[in-house]
Amino acid sequence: MKKGTKLYSILKLKCPRCQIGNLFSNPGLFVFSRILEMPDRCAHCKQDFKLEPGFYTAALWISYPMVLIIFIPLILLGFSLDDIHSFFKFLYPIIIILAFVLQIPLMRIARAILLNMTIDFTKKW
Numbered sequence: 428m429k430k431g432t433k434l435y436s437i438l439k440l441k442c443p444r445c446q447i448g449n450l451f452s453n454p455g456l457f458v459f460s461r462i463l464e465m466p467d468r469c470a471h472c473k474q475d476f477k478l479e480p481g482f483y484t485a486a487l488w489i490s491y492p493m494v495l496i497i498f499i500p501l502i503l504l505g506f507s508l509d510d511i512h513s514f515f516k517f518l519y520p521i522i523i524i525l526a527f528v529l530q531i532p533l534m535r536i537a538r539a540i541l542l543n544m545t546i547d548f549t550k551k552w
């Protein structure tokens with residue numbers, strides 16, 4: 428993936444300004460502790476990550492459509508496959524587990540998207 432693009436910063440969860448520092452104290456998409464813990468500033472370029480009080484509340488409005496785009500087709504698929512054969516009822520728990528497992532990366536990506544909408548990449552870092 429090309430450094431300097433917003434996609435790089437979002438998917439790698441890097442600081443949108445320097446794309447070197449990590450956005451989260453516990454880096455990675457699939458983590459199970461300190462899920463939303465972020466440093467106050469970027470460790471590399473000192474970009475402020477807490478732009479204003481309640482800034483990340485808006486991330487809800489980014490993750491919400493992402494959840495709809497991913498899960499409405501899955502739910503419809505689950506129902507339509509059930510008409511073909513009852514065996515596909517086994518897919519329901521898988522879809523539910525998937526919904527829980529994807530929650531963490533979705534929340535993190537939504538925060539990264541929100542920060543990238545506000546802060547642009549600067550080459551000098």
Ligand SMILES: [Zn+2]
Binds near residue numbers: 442446448469470
């Ligand atoms: Zn930075």
